[in-house]
Amino acid sequence: MTALFEGRDIKLELGGREILKGISLSVEKGEVMGIIGPNGAGKTSLFEVLSGRIFPKSGQVTFKGQDVTSLPLFKRARLGIGRTYQTPLVPDELKVGEVLKAARQAYLPYLTSHDAEWGLDLVNLHVDFDQYARELETLNRRKLLLACLLMRRPPLLLLDEPAAGLINSEVDELDHLMRKLSKEMGVSIIIVEHRMELLEMIADRVMVMDAGEQIAEGTLASVLANPQVHAAYFENVE
Numbered sequence: 001m002t003a004l005f006e007g008r009d010i011k012l013e014l015g016g017r018e019i020l021k022g023i024s025l026s027v028e029k030g031e032v033m034g035i036i037g038p039n040g041a042g043k044t045s046l047f048e049v050l051s052g053r054i055f056p057k058s059g060q061v062t063f064k065g066q067d068v069t070s071l072p073l074f075k076r077a078r079l080g081i082g083r084t085y086q087t088p089l090v091p092d093e094l095k096v097g098e099v100l101k102a103a104r105q106a107y108l109p110y111l112t113s114h115d116a117e118w119g120l121d122l123v124n125l126h127v128d129f130d131q132y133a134r135e136l137e138t139l140n141r142r143k144l145l146l147a148c149l150l151m152r153r154p155p156l157l158l159l160d161e162p163a164a165g166l167i168n169s170e171v172d173e174l175d176h177l178m179r180k181l182s183k184e185m186g187v188s189i190i191i192v193e194h195r196m197e198l199l200e201m202i203a204d205r206v207m208v209m210d211a212g213e214q215i216a217e218g219t220l221a222s223v224l225a226n227p228q229v230h231a232a233y234f235e236n237v238e
């Protein structure tokens with residue numbers, strides 16, 4: 001079976017340093033893959049390459065069998081690769097309704113307000129459209145940005161630390177949403193996340209990175225029991 005999304009032997013250099021040293025990964029439809037690793041392991045850099053914000057020195061990225069390695073972020077987004085960032089930045093001067101409208105009209109085909117309502121219902125966000133987006137709490141800002149992505153029904157989501165800055169009850173809500181997206185709607189998810197309790201609930205597989213390398217892959221329990229993984233975390237604790 002061909003994977004929905006695949007990265008093969010990705011190598012990246014930044015500022016003369018090898019940041020990614022040959023990373024390979026793939027996800028099937030509806031699968032959730034977690035990526036963990038100590039600070040500086042290269043997780044975000046990998047997302048930059050997978051989403052098309054930066055291009056690798058070598059390696060290949062394919063989506064639905066198409067080579068997308070040289071496509072920039074906006075073209076990959078249009079193909080259905082949605083990405084979120086560690087910090088949920090929303091446009092400062094726009095109200096919630098204006099953010100949704102901008103997302104609906106970001107590119108053709110323009111979506112209807114029903115699509116936006118559908119996205120908001122999915123993420124369970126019910127706020128005043130006349131409120132400035134910057135005034136929303138962290139979870140609601142994340143939800144708004146997710147709704148903007150989800151209204152386009154992307155088959156793949158790349159989520160960079162979606163639980164950062166959330167309290168436990170909010171993480172539970174995120175867990176519920178991720179499971180609905182993957183298991184009921186067949187959305188594939190690659191998620192970088194430090195909150196193990198979230199990965200434990202949602203990740204089918206976890207890949208561990210350390211210093212630009214892939215050091216383990218398997219269930220969360222199996223990788224956490226791996227001495228090399230333990231050493232990577234332990235050696236990085238200050």
Ligand SMILES: Nc1ncnc2c1ncn2[C@@H]1O[C@H](COP(=O)(O)OP(=O)(O)OP(=O)(O)O)[C@@H](O)[C@H]1O
Pocket residue numbers: 014015017019037038039040041042043044045046
């Ligand atoms: N533009 C850049 N130029 C040079 N080095 C960079 C650049 N961006 C990131 N790096 C380096 O690449 C390495 C990997 O960083 P990256 O942010 O991808 O790690 P990470 O695993 O996401 O870390 P964290 O968990 O702290 O977010 C780090 O050593 C970082 O200093």
